[in-house]
Amino acid sequence: FLDEIGDLHAASQAKLLRVLQEGEFHRVGGEQSIRVSVRVISATNRELASLVAQEKFREDLYYRVSVVPIRVPALRERPHDIRLLAEYFLEEFCARNNFKPKTIAGDVYPVLESYAWPGNARELRNAIERMAILTTGEQLTRESIPVEIRVQRDGSARSSVQEARASAEREYILRALEEANWNVSGAARALGMERTNLHKRIRALGISREK
Helix, strand or coil, X not given: CECCHHHCCHHHHHHHHHHHHHCEEECCCCCCEEECCCCCCECCCCCHHHHHXXXXXXXXXXXXXXXXXXXXXXXXXXXXXXXXXXXXXXXXXXXXXXXXXXXXCCCHHHHHHHXXXXXXXXXXXXXXXXXXXXXXXXEECHHHCCHHHHCCCCHHHXXXXXXXXXXXXXXXXXXXXXXXXXXXXXXXXXXXXXXXXXXXHHHHCCCCCCC
């Protein structure tokens, strides 16, 4: 399984194409070809056809990996999946970290289901894990929901809400960058975002590293 294939550099794209076409590869530092017989499943959040048009993704590789394309709708398009995913992420996180099993309060779901989730399932996983870490009791409550998700989108207070959300998002991203020692790729993974999208948000929010 190859995740985020749309982010491969040109050299890596060429190597992958050779594996798919010729069924062989060289180990790093090796000279002998190694034969392989594999089936590859790849995934990306990016539009590969657009990258091909921009000459950022090889056209021949595109046709190799898109034999049977499967489009997974964005999380905002399938809010009915959020409850199941949230419960699964929580159960998996607690088991992996030897936490006592936790549950999710019923009034949490409407908030999660009304959020746009620009980072899709990765962002939801990140939010659930964050809530689990910050919750000392056995149930994740509405108060434990990250503020950038919890803010109301009330029309009469849209400006102040947008400001509050921007401030919360800035703090959220800044904390992730600091924890990743200002490695954007590492912070993007922690936030469940694409690296390019995180760069855009950093610029838009005026985030910079203090010297």
